Amino acid sequence: MGLDNFSDLKSHLLIIFVLIFVGCGTTPDPDPPPLKAVFLGDSLTFSWDLAQSFPGQPYVNRGTPGNSVFQMADRFATDVIALQPDVVIILAGTNDVGHHFLDGVSDQFRRMITAANANHIAVILATLPPMRGSMSIHNPEIVAFDNWLKAYAGILGIVVADYYAALVDDKGELDLSFADGEQPRRFFGPPTVGEAARKDR
Secondary structure (H helix, E strand, C coil), X not given: CCCCCHHHHHHHHHXXXXXXXXXXXXXXXXXXXXXXXXXXXXXXXXXXXXXXXXXXXXXXXXXXXXXXHHHHHHCHHHHCHHHCCXXXXXXXXXXXXXXXXXXXXXXXXXXXXXXXXXXXXXXXXXXXXXXXXXXHHHHHHHHHHHHHHXXXXXXXXXXXXXXXXXXXXXCCCECHHHEECCXXXXXXXXXXXXXXXXXXX
16 A cells, blocks of 8 residues: 555645645655545546546546445445555535435445545545536535535544535636536536636635
């Protein structure tokens, strides 16, 4: 795995956190070595061209369109554990909001986090992005889900990548510049989440 101590783990987490929010394509420091990461999710992750966003990095896309948190948890062993990454970034819940919200969802996150911890894989949880137009009726549920996710991550001491904060406009909807109609438009790149996060800075 290459994570010899807690200091190394923190360094690796800091690197991937910066990569996500700054949109950097290369590791700024050759020591420690490149981090092996798996991005787990649904269609939002599936549409992310990791090679374009992070050229030369050992990042693996395991997004499956239409997946619920339950389905991701079921394939976690084969799509994450079997690859033995240093870290997994989980963007889950888009297809659960309004259907299974908190009805067993927390158990599925717990399954994935427990499995990751048992295999010395660090976890980053991502918030859901907002919708716009007629789909914006789901935004209150998305906000509720994201608030729960951040609180849950806080209890467990897990890093959160706040995609909602990066992509929301002043009306509480998906920023038009990142929209394809009512839903996110391959919002991870380009333009990347890093570019979205910098828009108001």
